[in-house]
Amino acid sequence: MPYTPILATLGYVLSPDRRRVLLIHRNARADDQHLGKYNGLGGKIEADEDIVEGMRREIHEEAGIECDDIQLRGTISWPGFGKHGEDWFGFVFVIAGYSGTPFETNPEGTLEWVEIDRLMELPMWEGDRHFLPLVFDDDPRAFHMVMPYAGGRMQSYTYSRI
Numbered sequence: 001m002p003y004t005p006i007l008a009t010l011g012y013v014l015s016p017d018r019r020r021v022l023l024i025h026r027n028a029r030a031d032d033q034h035l036g037k038y039n040g041l042g043g044k045i046e047a048d049e050d051i052v053e054g055m056r057r058e059i060h061e062e063a064g065i066e067c068d069d070i071q072l073r074g075t076i077s078w079p080g081f082g083k084h085g086e087d088w089f090g091f092v093f094v095i096a097g098y099s100g101t102p103f104e105t106n107p108e109g110t111l112e113w114v115e116i117d118r119l120m121e122l123p124m125w126e127g128d129r130h131f132l133p134l135v136f137d138d139d140p141r142a143f144h145m146v147m148p149y150a151g152g153r154m155q156s157y158t159y160s161r162i
Contacts, residue, residue, distance in 0.1 A: 003088035005077065009055040011070075012135055013063065013095040013102070020113040021136075022063060022102055023122075027109040033083045038122040039095050040115070042090070051091045059095060069097030074134050074143035075160075078127075081149040092135060118157040127154040134159070 013022040024041055024055040027067045041062045045054040056067045069102040073092050078088040103111055114122065116136055120129060145159035 003079070003087060005050070005079075005087035006082065008088055008090045008144065009058055009093065010040045010076075010090045011042050011055050011059055011067075011093040011095055011099055012040045012073075013059065013065070015113060018096065019117075021119070023112055023114050024062065024106070024108055025110045025112055028105070028107060029109075032108065034108075034125075036123055038112075038124050039128070040092075055091070055093050055095075061100075062103075062108070063100045063102035063111060064103040067095045067097075068099055070095050072142060074131070074145065076131060076145045076147055077111040079146070080146045080155075081093055081147075090131070094135060109110065112161065125126070130154075130157050131159075133162075 014020070024037045024043070026032050026037050026039060030034065042055065042058045045051060049057065051085070052070065055070065059065060059067050072091060073094050074092045076090045076092060078090065083090045105111060119132055126133050131143070131145055139161065141161040143161050145157055147157040148155045
């Protein structure tokens with residue numbers, strides 16, 4: 001069967017002092033696959049946009065801010081991650097500069113500034129604990145990860161950097 005993933009973005013907005021990151025606490029919809037978890041901002045890419053344009057749009061829709069400084073940190077292939085076993089492929093960004101004032105909430109939940117050194121204390125997808133250190137480390141190289149899921153659980157992961 002051919003690999004035909006859903007293309008998506010995942011963005012981490014840094015505070016001006018770069019010590020905190022803006023996350024969504026998915027606590028608004030009872031039917032949400034991510035209910036109770038913290039996550040970056042983002043979503044599916046639309047057919048008429050490039051990946052950066054998609055990230056900018058998602059940040060604007062979910063947080064009400066404009067991306068001024070955006071950097072691709074890596075990519076992640078999530079075979080089997082979707083609610084019905086769909087494959088996902090994500091482009092992971094750090095937004096180091098923005099304009100505007102972030103929303104406090106959106107239809108998916110509460111937006112919260114979290115200290116980067118406290119991230120691992122939060123409820124999140126198990127796999128996030130493996131790629132988040134790569135998002136926030138000092139290595140300038142992009143990471144490229146494969147993280148298969150089955151039955152809502154991460155099975156393994158591998159990555160390389162270039």
